[in-house]
Amino acid sequence: MSQMSKIVRTLSNITFPFIMIFGLYVIAHGHLTPGGGFQGGAVAASGCVMLIVAYGSTWVFEKIKVSKLSAFESLGALGFIGVAFFGLIFGGYFFNNFLVKTGILFNVVPETGFTGSEFNTAGVLPLMNFAVGVKVIAGIFAIVLVMAYASSIKERKQ
């Protein structure tokens, strides 16, 4: 698919940072607000897919290596399972929330009831949200990029 008109490219240039910031916000505040790693990752990946639509899959395919995206996807999966195994090592069982009262980061326990949202809470949940977010961004972006590039090869041959 060749690139679209200059109007579309300019608009995608303007809106791309805001979409990425919103996606990263949903990932980072996954333990306080609605959303989490999967949802924020889907938002940020849709921002990346907008670049494919505006600039054409060939341009994006030459800029970004799919093997690196696949490596980031595997890193996200390893981070998720790694945090779970750290729970096994430090806490005694798989998926143990070992940071919640004794850790260095994210160790504040809010009072029961209606309390304000403090960012420094929730133990290992922000780490898991971050790992899942990286995984979803890289995974969806890699899938869409490879499939779009494959279909564009078929168009060019005709």
Added chain:
Amino acid sequence: MSTRNIVATVMLTVLVVFFVLTALMLSFGTPIKTQMDDYIITHTQNETGTNSAVTTIVFDYRGFDTLGEATILFAAVSGVLMIFRRIKK
């Protein structure tokens, strides 16, 4: 109308009637009270330090579900990249 269409219509009707009857036989809205949601609502903030109970269920109480979802996404990416592995510039 050919025989194939008639057979398809009959099978679809039987399937829809089966599902609707199964759904009507179940009692709706019972049990009214369960212990699990009360436990999660009262113990979430003390046990996991999280204000969002939904995130706590997804990542802490039901962490193996999330592990399964991550495995599904990993398998999807692996499959697509394996199918299109010969595509170069």
